[in-house]
Amino acid sequence: MPSTTASIRLDRISKSFSLGRKTIAAVNDVDLVIGTGEFVSFIGPSGCGKSTILRMVAALEDPTAGHVTIGDMPPSDLARRHRLGVAFQDHALLPWLTVRKNIELPFRIANRPVDDRYVDHLLDLVGLSDFDRARPKQLSGGMRQRASIARALVLQPDVLLLDEPFGALDQVTRRHLNIELQRIWSESKITTVLITHSVDEALFLSDRVVVLSGRPGRIVKVVPVPFGRPRTPTVMRDAVFHQLSDDLTESLEGYVGTAEA
Numbered sequence: 019m020p021s022t023t024a025s026i027r028l029d030r031i032s033k034s035f036s037l038g039r040k041t042i043a044a045v046n047d048v049d050l051v052i053g054t055g056e057f058v059s060f061i062g063p064s065g066c067g068k069s070t071i072l073r074m075v076a077a078l079e080d081p082t083a084g085h086v087t088i089g090d091m092p093p094s095d096l097a098r099r100h101r102l103g104v105a106f107q108d109h110a111l112l113p114w115l116t117v118r119k120n121i122e123l124p125f126r127i128a129n130r131p132v133d134d135r136y137v138d139h140l141l142d143l144v145g146l147s148d149f150d151r152a153r154p155k156q157l158s159g160g161m162r163q164r165a166s167i168a169r170a171l172v173l174q175p176d177v178l179l180l181d182e183p184f185g186a187l188d189q190v191t192r193r194h195l196n197i198e199l200q201r202i203w204s205e206s207k208i209t210t211v212l213i214t215h216s217v218d219e220a221l222f223l224s225d226r227v228v229v230l231s232g233r234p235g236r237i238v239k240v241v242p243v244p245f246g247r248p249r250t251p252t253v254m255r256d257a258v259f260h261q262l263s264d265d266l267t268e269s270l271e272g273y274v275g276t277a278e279a
Contacts, residue, residue, distance in 0.1 A: 024089060024208075024209040025051060025054045025088070025089065025209065026051070026052040026075060026086070026088050026177065027050075027051050027085075027086070027087045027088075028048050028049060028050045028051075028052075028071070028074075028075075028084070029084050029085045029086070029087070030047050030049045030083070030084040030085075031049075031071070031074060031085065032045055032046050032047055032048070032081060032082050032083040032084055032234070033067065033074065033079065033081055033082050034082045042233075043233070043234035044067040044070045044233060044235065045067035045070050045071055045074075045234055045235045045236075046234035046236050047084075047236060048084075048236065048237055050228065050237065050240070052209060053209075054209055055207045055208070055209055056209060056210075056226070057203060057209075057210045057212070057223055057224050057225050058210070058211055058212070058224060058225065058227075058228060059211075059213075059214055059219070059220035059223060059224040059226075059227050059228065060072070060211070060212070060213050060214075060227075060228045060230060061215065061216075061217060061220050061228070061229055061266065062230030062231065062232070062270065063230075063232050063270060065232075066230045066231065066232050066234075067235030068213045068230060068235065069182075069213055071235070072179050072181050072211060072213050074086050074093070075088070075102075075177070075179060076093060076097070076102055076104050076179050077092070077094040077096070088102075088176065088177060089176070096175075096176060096177070100124065100127070100128045100173050101173075101175050101176045101177070102175050102176070102177050102179060103170035103171055103173070103177065103178045103208075104170055104178075104179045104180075104181075105163070105166045105167050105169075105170040105178075105179070105181070105183045106166075106181045106183065107181060107183060107185045107186055109154070109163055109165065110166065111162055111165055111166060112154075113153060113155060114153070115153070115154075116150065116151050116152060117141070117146055117149055117150050117151070117152050117154070117157070117165050118137060118141065118151065120154070120165055121137055121140060121141065121165060121168045121169045121172055122137055122172070123169060124169060124172050125172065125173070128173060130173075133172075136172065136174075140168040140171060141168065143168070143202055144164040144165065144167060144168045144198070144202065145164065145198070146161060146164060146165060146168070149161065158191075159186065159187050159191065160187055160191040160195055163183055163184060163195060164198065166183065167180075167183065167199065167202065171202075171206065171208075174206075175208070176208070176209065177210070177211070178208045178210040178211075179211050180210065180212045180213065182213055182214060182215065183195075183199075184219070185214070185215065192216070192219070196219055196222050197250075199223060200222065200223055200247075200248065200249055201248070203223070204247060204248050212224065217263050217266045217267050217270075218254060218263055220266070221243055221259060221262055221266070222249060222253065222254060224243050226240055226243060227240070227241045227243060227266060228240050228241075229241065229266060229269050238269060241262065241266065244258065245258075245259070
């Protein structure tokens with residue numbers, strides 16, 4: 019089962035990249051604690067460092083300054099133990115494997131026996147039980163993303179990291195998958211970080227929404243989401259939801275064009 023120590027600490031992290039003779043500051047002095055079992059979304063203009071923050075939590079990048087810890091460990095320790103689940107906008111399913119074999123893949127990479135019962139459970143959870151023998155090319159975009167999320171969850175990680183998982187989908191499919199992801203998360207209550215461009219998606223799914231400035235990304239505000247769980251689509255018609263959406267969108271408008279994609 020997921021660890022009870024899966025809080026995430028971003029301790030004044032900054033990240034810069036060298037591009038030829040130039041140094042580009044992507045993220046500056048981000049300081050935040052994400053509690054165990056909390057769902058937190060980051061929103062901000064394109065190029066503001068949202069994905070860079072997630073990559074630092076995923077042990078795919080090291081901070082230039084500051085520290086990231088999960089529980090009391092660096093992310094690299096959890097990555098080596100296969101305790102981080104990650105899903106990106108590109109589903110990255112292997113085209114020659116069936117849906118079931120794609121979901122089983124983390125077991126094989128970790129040199130662990132496949133837990134067939136848990137794979138069956140995840141296939142049912144993401145609504146793909148009838149498609150377990152299908153190849154990715156036989157699935158819709160939304161179904162491929164559901165398979166990708168199931169694969170990220172199959173080793174029951176301490177932390178789930180989602181980088182625009184529904185960004186390439188049409189609006190109707192995206193909203194449907196937001197509802198599905200909320201249902202899946204409600205079962206596991208896994209500590210989750212979502213990177214998204216969609217204000218409504220962030221509000222519907224999250225306990226808190228973190229707003230970043232244009233590059234270099236800094237925290238502008240952190241907004242608690244007041245709606246209880248489980249959430250249904252009716253919450254998106256609530257006047258408070260619309261007011262929060264307008265407020266968050268207004269917070270972002272001052273930074274449009276200040277960060278390069």
